[in-house]
Amino acid sequence: MRDDEVKDDLLTALGQLPAVDVDDWRREHVRLGAQAELRRAGTRVSWLAAAYVRVVEPISVALISGSYLVWAVQRVLHFHGF
Amino acid sequence: MADDGQLVAGLRVGDPEAFDRAYARYRAPVFGFLLRLCQDRPLAEDLLQETWLRAARAARTLAPDSRLKPWLFRIAYNLFVSHRRWSALNLARLGTLRLLSPGEADHRTPYEAQATGDLQRRLEAALAELKDEHREVLLLVAVEGMEPQEAAEVLTVSAPALRQRLKRARDALAAALTEEERWAVGRT
Known part of the structure; x- marks a missing residue:
């Protein structure tokens, strides 16, 4: 048997390893916890927080940084008499 | 049976049934991945729980063209990497591993x-x-x-x-x- 055939057989054998799972109690415990989190994530407060982090904050930072940069460049140009 | 694209669409609107179907489909594969990665059943169970909590938290932010399986496995993998960073894994416990499920049907x-x-x-x-x-x-x-x-x-x-x-x-x-x-x- 060639070496690469052995390797391919190895990968196939790995694919046949038995599935493993958690016990019934934990299965349900994890599911219920995640469902509760899913509901919480859909609330108005959570949505507003996400909107703030994803939209309001980046735009505010970009605007403030941009205007500060413009102001600083203008000051330097003014200082050198341009 | 819903395909992964339909599940992603359901998750994006926070549909609990879509979440349950995704959970049923990928719980065992994700757990097997974590268990074989970290070689510690209680730890793998904790990481599994955190994986699904994070998935639930981030479900609405999924892009429409996201692939569900890699997305879930990436969450699980990132959690494992975070854990590995602060905790040296004790590989000496390998000999005590019991990975086979006791209740599997077997016709051999x-x-x-x-x-x-x-x-x-x-x-x-x-x-x-x-x-x-x-x-x-x-x-x-x-x-x-x-x-x-x-x-x-x-x-x-x-x-x-x-x-x-x-x-x-x-x-x-x-x-x-x-x-x-x-x-x-x-x-x-």
Whole structure:
């Protein structure tokens, strides 16, 4: 048997390893916890927080940084008499 | 049965039924991946729980064209990496691993069951002896049957880098088995 055939057989054998799972109690415990989190994530407060982090904050930072940069460049140009 | 695209659409609007279907489909694969990665059942159970909590939290932010399986496995993998950073894993516990589910249906003869069981235990042990970076790629590609592109997405490496890593991992696994075990693998 060639070496690469052995390797391919190895990968196939790995694919046949038995599935493993958690016990019934934990299965349900994890599911219920995640469902509760899913509901919480859909609330108005959570949505507003996400909107703030994803939209309001980046735009505010970009605007403030941009205007500060413009102001600083203008000051330097003014200082050198341009 | 809903395909992954429909599940992603459902998750994006926070549909609990879509979440349950995704959970039913990917709970065991994600748990198997975590268990074989970290070699510690209680830890794998904790990481599984955190994986699904994070998935629930981030479900509405999924892009419409997201691929569900790599997305879930990436969450699980990132949690494992975070854990590995602050905690050295005790690989000495490998000998006490019990990965086989007790309630599985089995239609093989007792001899075949014994032979396959021994081989699978040896494969599990050989897998556990590998370096993390080798084990990760084998678990995703060979055990979970992911395409190399999907596995690369989970591990955040390029596809050529993943193929290279996969080749090294296969070589390392072959080296971890005895000649007799490699022969037995070829006969299954």
